[in-house]
Amino acid sequence: MLSKFQARAFFLGGTVVFAGIFLILTFDTHRKIPAQTNSEMITPQVAAGKKLWEQNNCMGCHTLFGEGAYYAPELTKVVDRRGKDWIKIFIKDPAAMFPGQRKMVKYDFTDQQIDELIAFLEWCGRVDLNGFPADPPLKKLMQPAAGATAGAGASGELPATVAAAVPLPVMFEQKSCTGCHRILGKGMPGVMLPNAVTGEVVAAPALDLVFQRKTREELIAWISDPQKVKPGSPMPNLVPALVSPQEVEQMVDFLLDLKAHVTPAN
């Protein structure tokens, strides 16, 4: 039977051997990480963004590289997913963007700090994470159902040829519309969010053919104060803090003018 001396030798020997292998792998990893993470792209701006990320304990709610808390979304690819403009507007007043939903702290970041954070997140999005986060494999099975719920999912869009011919005013991206809505081939394909009051999950409709469904007055009233029209709606309250009433009118005019570009099939 094993003696105490042998048991100790097993412990000490095993520890030394495996700690040694671990140190060798660490050395190799430390050497390889700069290439795998594009460390040459870590500008002072990115580094400053990382500091902000830590000083405000963003990881206390979000995950990054899948690490952190699980109270708020994974942010590794957030710049690809939402776009910089959306993030800029969101950080300034998170509660306005997700009315009635789970809250995020409203930080008093300067524009420069927001740019730093975005630069950091953009760098994170380009790191080779060995395939993480993987594309949802069952998403394609979901598409028909999602399209039906959205109502305006695929069918609410202009034909690709027309969409490509009409330039989308930058305002729609800068003011974060494309963070949820799809229009003229740009933006998210029908983001689905729950209504804070009813809990019903609704999809942000494509906006190409909205002129068929709404009048000018309805659209202005809706964008100016969505909660008044439909309490609990996930549509954010961006007016007047982030979008001026004049801009609302410009947006609505553009949406209605799309009518001139198309004669829908039915």
Next chain:
Amino acid sequence: MKFKTQKIAYWFFAAAMLLLVLQIVYGFIMGFARIGMDGLHEWIPFNTARATHTNLLIFWLLLGFMGSAYFIIPEEADRELMWPKLAWIQLGSFVLVGVVALVGYHVNWWEGRKFLEIPRPLDYLVVVNVLVFLANIGMTVWNGKRYTTTSIVLYFGLLAAALLYLPGMIDFDNQTLDSFYRWWVVHLWVEGVWELIMGALLCYLLIKLTGVDRELVEKWLYIIVGLTFLSGILGTGHHYYYIGAPRYWLMVGGIFSALEPLAFLGMAIYALAMAKKGGRRHPNKAALNWTLGSAIMSFVGAGFLGFAHTLPQVNMWTHGTLVTAMHGHLAFWGAYAMIVLAMIAYALPVMTGRKLWDNAASGFAFWLSNIGMVGMTGALAVAGITQVNLERRMGLDFLTVQKEIEVHFIGMLLAACLFLVGILCFLWNFWRFGLPSDEAVHSDVRAAEEDVSTPEPARAS
């Protein structure tokens, strides 16, 4: 109790218990926030509650480990503690640093790196404090009348824990490197050197409670901690799959993490075998329950549930979801919280001279807290698996999925109430024992405690 200076342990345990209650309070704050009741958001946003919750855990477990060391080491070394006054200072300053850190989290002062949120200036104070602790314990061992395996393993566990704190203090601009070395602290603590500490405490308790020969218990201690390091060191790789480290970690981490449950299984079998072998039935059933419970629950929580999401193919989907929180709760509870509670359940009668070991409250404490924790883990498991399927596999929006799984947090809160009642029973007993007393030195309690094992040959110091 053999030595007067062992009494200092009582105050470490008492402080640990207060922090445990506070930890539970912050757990409730988060639980309620998750079902939409976030009225405290302005003052205690989720990231504050979360950092406070996890840091309180680390903090009270460390206090528990330190208290256990102050209790065990004099007895194992067969002499009074080297510098009892210093131990008081160390306790006071450790609590002070901890409280400052926790208050800091409420005013946005931290270093938001998961589990290591303590702001840098306080990091240095923690290091100094732990060095003082290690010096005190170390000198007691060094000048002791005998060196036992238990005390040596415990000491080196604590020393290694202190050393491994340092890589977490290196600054990197690269998030991947930052994360890489952060796991040196977090993983190599909880799946490495803390298990040395746990193993040593388990070993001490088994010697005391089962009366099995010390040589035998300590021999197997070496095997268990050997298995732990064999799997646990390279098992660190399971944190390196998807953070920007080379691909070979998927292989290394996958293989060695798959071995990790074996170490925990070994630990559970070891504890049960020793308890079965021990002919002497120690009257302190509560302490034996917590000891064996810890060995078993650490296998379930850390070993089995850890393995459930540690393979790279699975982890690709579960990484960064509530599945991790599920594993985390039962793992910490089983492996570390329960062993500290076992030490307390064992040490209180010895330090106070009161034999309050077999009563209704101690039974309720054990069963309610365990059932509650298993219930919480179950709720988190269902929530986590649902999140994985809806968000990661089907691609639904994060907030939509969170709304879907809200109901499981109601379940979690209910289980947490059960858990809380269990802990309150434990505290009620703690309170009834009263303060430690010098009269307990060599009292009749000691007679029941007589260490029947043969100590290792005494050596000249």
